[in-house]
Amino acid sequence: MKKHAVIVAGGTGVRMGTSQPKQFLEIAGEPVIVHTLRAFLTAFEDIKLTVVLPVNHIQKGTQLITSRVDYPVEIVEGGETRFHSVQRGLATVKEKSVVFVHDAVRCLVSTQLIQSCYQQALTTGSAVPVLSSRDSIRFLEEGKHRVLNREQVLLVQTPQVFHSEWILSAFQVPYNSSFTDEATVVEMAGYPIKLIEGEESNIKITRPVDLHIAAEWLQEKKR
Amino acid sequence: MKKHAVIVAGGTGVRMGTSQPKQFLEIAGEPVIVHTLRAFLTAFEDIKLTVVLPVNHIQKGTQLITSRVDYPVEIVEGGETRFHSVQRGLATVKEKSVVFVHDAVRCLVSTQLIQSCYQQALTTGSAVPVLSSRDSIRFLEEGKHRVLNREQVLLVQTPQVFHSEWILSAFQVPYNSSFTDEATVVEMAGYPIKLIEGEESNIKITRPVDLHIAAEWLQEKKR
Numbered sequence: 350m351k352k353h354a355v356i357v358a359g360g361t362g363v364r365m366g367t368s369q370p371k372q373f374l375e376i377a378g379e380p381v382i383v384h385t386l387r388a389f390l391t392a393f394e395d396i397k398l399t400v401v402l403p404v405n406h407i408q409k410g411t412q413l414i415t416s417r418v419d420y421p422v423e424i425v426e427g428g429e430t431r432f433h434s435v436q437r438g439l440a441t442v443k444e445k446s447v448v449f450v451h452d453a454v455r456c457l458v459s460t461q462l463i464q465s466c467y468q469q470a471l472t473t474g475s476a477v478p479v480l481s482s483r484d485s486i487r488f489l490e491e492g493k494h495r496v497l498n499r500e501q502v503l504l505v506q507t508p509q510v511f512h513s514e515w516i517l518s519a520f521q522v523p524y525n526s527s528f529t530d531e532a533t534v535v536e537m538a539g540y541p542i543k544l545i546e547g548e549e550s551n552i553k554i555t556r557p558v559d560l561h562i563a564a565e566w567l568q569e570k571k572r
Numbered sequence: 573m574k575k576h577a578v579i580v581a582g583g584t585g586v587r588m589g590t591s592q593p594k595q596f597l598e599i600a601g602e603p604v605i606v607h608t609l610r611a612f613l614t615a616f617e618d619i620k621l622t623v624v625l626p627v628n629h630i631q632k633g634t635q636l637i638t639s640r641v642d643y644p645v646e647i648v649e650g651g652e653t654r655f656h657s658v659q660r661g662l663a664t665v666k667e668k669s670v671v672f673v674h675d676a677v678r679c680l681v682s683t684q685l686i687q688s689c690y691q692q693a694l695t696t697g698s699a700v701p702v703l704s705s706r707d708s709i710r711f712l713e714e715g716k717h718r719v720l721n722r723e724q725v726l727l728v729q730t731p732q733v734f735h736s737e738w739i740l741s742a743f744q745v746p747y748n749s750s751f752t753d754e755a756t757v758v759e760m761a762g763y764p765i766k767l768i769e770g771e772e773s774n775i776k777i778t779r780p781v782d783l784h785i786a787a788e789w790l791q792e793k794k795r
Binding site for chain 2: 479482483484485486487488489490494496497499500501502503504505506527529530532533536542544549550553555556557558561562565566568569572
């Protein structure tokens with residue numbers, strides 16, 4: 350089946366303490382978003398690519414992507430929340446396909462994880478990568494807290510991958526604050542979410558130190 | 573009140589893929605465990621220090637610590653599980669004090685966090701540092717999974733800090749597999765666990781890449 354990746358670059362760099370949004374900062378000489386796009390192109394050379402950028406960064410982002418990536422990338426303007434940004438990205442999915450929604454700032458995602466998600470979504474309709482927690486966990490409720498079994502607590506990553514019919518129909522709803530990721534939207538529409546083993550290196554670049562940590566993971570992969 | 577830190581170095585390096593247990597590996601020229609001991613000595617120059625080491629590594633650990641740390645450190649042999657190791661460490665606590673139980677491999681703990689935990693435990697009897705999750709969370713139960721509000725999911729760190737009366741009495745029980753950390757033992761004995769804000773840099777060194785990530789955090793603190 351055809352493949353279409355919607356890469357969501359919502360952030361404007363506030364948490365990073367830089368004037369540049371984090372997806373444009375460089376790791377090992379290449380902007381974060383370019384690493385991300387290359388990961389998908391390495392996994393599938395015929396994949397369709399859509400990048401959702403914050404309205405103020407369309408020009409810079411377009412220039413940066415077109416100067417570095419020799420492949421057609423459709424760029425669309427983000428919305429008010431992640432839900433709205435993804436909704437706009439999904440509007441570019443015109444063919445029946447397996448749709449990947451991925452955080453632009455998870456630039457270390459492996460070819461293998463992208464391909465495994467595709468294979469699983471092809472069979473089961475969805476694939477969402479998760480990892481068990483490495484730390485003990487407590488759950489806070491009504492001012493009290495209690496221990497949870499950490500093996501039951503799953504940290505959710507992206508790409509979140511779905512048959513286009515599922516995700517396109519699921520996203521035809523009004524915004525709801527309980528939509529924290531794509532899986533919650535698709536689940537709300539009644540489709541089952543199938544989990545898949547994520548990757549410890551598939552981190553989000555959100556703090557200045559993450560750029561350095563990501564560079565260490567890149568080195569680690571070469572070791 | 574007096575202070576006593578029990579530093580637990582249970583690991584034997586299996587996950588690290590090295591013959592050296594991870595607490596002896598070096599970051600910025602100094603073994604992990606030495607960074608950890610220095611953090612506590614910087615926080616309180618009169619703190620009592622106990623290190624619990626795996627039985628096979630007592631000799632190496634003792635040599636390494638005594639050659640680098642010019643301060644008395646009591647070294648005791650670990651037990652079968654973390655619970656048993658902590659129990660043996662606690663047997664060296666002879667005076668009424670605020671007791672810190674800390675992972676040897678969390679070598680980036682700050683002076684400030686150690687001191688804040690002390691102040692809180694002095695007032696409330698306990699202090700356990702936690703951080704909210706940065707990722708979306710799912711909870712796995714009976715083969716099904718559902719979303720949890722990530723703001724309610726707390727990742728637990730060390731030092732876990734208690735009045736000596738609380739932790740010493742709490743640890744006079746038989747081992748139970750639900751004891752995943754010291755807070756669960758103390759809580760089981762009926763004492764309230766007070767949480768405190770942890771630190772993103774207070775990571776556990778458990779994988780090879782963590783040595784490099786820790787080095788980046790050390791650099792980050794200097795920036």
